[in-house]
Amino acid sequence: MLLRTARHTLLYDTGPQYSRESDAGGRVLLPLLRSLGEERLDLLMLSHRDSDHVGGAGAVLRGLPVTRLASSLEASHGLLALAGTLGVDREPCVAGRRWTWDGVQFELLHPTAEALASADQVKPRPNTLSCVLRIGGRWSGQAHTALLTGDLEREQEARLVAQHGGLLASEVLLVPHHGSKTSSSAAFLDAVAPRVAVVQAGYRNRFGHPAMEVLARYAERGISVVDSPRCGAWHYGPAGAACWRPRGRRYWHHPDADSTHNGVEVANPVGPESTD
Structure with a gap:
């Protein structure tokens, strides 16, 4: 779900991964965000670790600048590591x-x-x-x-x-x-x-x-x-x-x-x- 205020954007969950090469982040969310003229996300919130909620998160993190990632993911989760390498602030x-x-x-x-x-x-x-x-x-x-x-x-x-x-x-x-x-x-x-x-x-x-x-x-x-x-x-x-x-x-x-x-x-x- 995408929430937009006058000057800020929040994405709540990222949908599923369809296959090893395809997910909702790359196929749906990034095209949507670009069509809306959104050049960055102020906050990406991942509600929990289930794949139908975080399957597209990797593509979103790689495809668009993200300021903050908030989640209930365990500290060892790969998405937190990816966010760290991309300079995204991570918080629970x-x-x-x-x-x-x-x-x-x-x-x-x-x-x-x-x-x-x-x-x-x-x-x-x-x-x-x-x-x-x-x-x-x-x-x-x-x-x-x-x-x-x-x-x-x-x-x-x-x-x-x-x-x-x-x-x-x-x-x-x-x-x-x-x-x-x-x-x-x-x-x-x-x-x-x-x-x-x-x-x-x-x-x-x-x-x-x-x-x-x-x-x-x-x-x-x-x-x-x-x-x-x-x-x-x-x-x-x-x-x-x-x-x-x-x-x-x-x-x-x-x-x-x-x-x-x-x-x-x-x-x-x-x-x-x-x-x-």
Whole structure:
């Protein structure tokens, strides 16, 4: 996910590696960044070590100047070594860290410093160390917020709810763990209460993400779900939300059979402005 303020750019995760010669960084992200005129990244944040989240990071680091890399990666991870050779500042994702760019506030909510410090001994699942980032700002006189969650699981969701409660409330939610059954607990959704939830998942992926029972929880709460296989690239800004696939479809493209996933309605919001 790419976030841009007036003068700063943050990239949250880099997608998968497709093969030894191809990954999302080289095939998707670098062309996108160049098309947008972005000549550098102020911050590359890698939520956790799973290959579908960091598979394109090497290409991004080599292909574009990066000022800082924040992650929950273990100290021996090869991407940290690569970043070091390229002169990139490296830092851990630690709950409580805050900064402001151009009037937009950023705050890390997870993982804790204690969880990171004990990771070498405890060997937790990488998902449980996912960097959770909350963003808040104002445009057109209104407050807007987003919550990015990586592959956060139910236990960590419960801890965030216990610690922050209603302060988790966010307009946009990056659906935890691609809509897996391990995440998006009812208590977490009630605390975040998003208006829009974005599912990033591969088309017809072998895991069945997003799960029907998870989508049903969103539907029960009236939360509009944007599914990346149906939406394509998704842009959210002052003029609203927009999906690329419906706007960019050519006559030879196969239309969507319907707007459901496993029988549950999935939204394709198309706003008034073109996508990034």
